[in-house]
Amino acid sequence: MTTVTATANGTTTVNPKKTNLLDHHSMKHLLDETVTEIVTSRGYSEDVRLSNVRLLIGAIIIIIALLAQFYNKKFPDNKNFLIGCIVSYVLFNGILQLIIYTKEKNAFLFTYPPAGSAYNSTGLMVSSKLPRFSDMYTLTIASADPKSISAKPTIEFTKSVTKWFTKDGVLVEGLFWKDVEGLINDYANKKSK
CATH class of the missing domain: 3.30.160 (Double Stranded RNA Binding Domain)
Structure with missing residues (x-):
């Protein structure tokens, strides 16, 4: 990224955008x-609405994973809860992939x-x-x-x-x-x- 900086003697320097x-x-x-x-x-x-929707769905996915990991009952007692978490996790990931595939494609800017x-x-x-x-x-x-x-x-x-x-x-x-x-x-x- 090109940045312009001022020095103490009043001159400005430009840092060019550089990459590998x-x-x-x-x-x-x-x-x-x-x-x-x-x-x-x-x-x-x-327009960042689509990005915000993707972030919201990503946050929901993380919350589902955290709930499944740290639920306070041990495994066979939490079996139904874990099945619900797994189904929800797969469902929200599917929705996220559908948004990326149908709406976003290769776009980086709306x-x-x-x-x-x-x-x-x-x-x-x-x-x-x-x-x-x-x-x-x-x-x-x-x-x-x-x-x-x-x-x-x-x-x-x-x-x-x-x-x-x-x-x-x-x-x-x-x-x-x-x-x-x-x-x-x-x-x-x-x-x-």
Whole structure:
């Protein structure tokens, strides 16, 4: 992450965003974080409702596991309670996986429509892929509500990460911002489905 710090003599220094080029997970994470910065700087505010639902279900799963572990009766006396905990644990895990599979997919950012936009606008669902052993990063922008009448067609680009990183693993933010902002502009200029 780029950080700007002020020194005692009044000068500022910039710490560039840097990653390990041999670790595609950290590279994808850095690119995704930067995309989030770009999208939110364009007036889209992040919609965290789905994340909150996932956290709530995860907390329920943990509570179920803790109840099963620390219930004050010993095993054959707590058999029915344990069966209930196991069934509940599997059920809530299934619900969580269903949400991830059907709603979230590869998305790392959901947004509300931009402030001041028309009533018939939808937020964005931004997702990305960086396959293992590949340098091709795919960024996809879609409507957060694809069934809406104002939903726009999905748009994406695929480019090599070698265009955005130096050999030392420093992100050349200007180039990356230009590409991502171009994709956002292309999406904004599309007609609704």
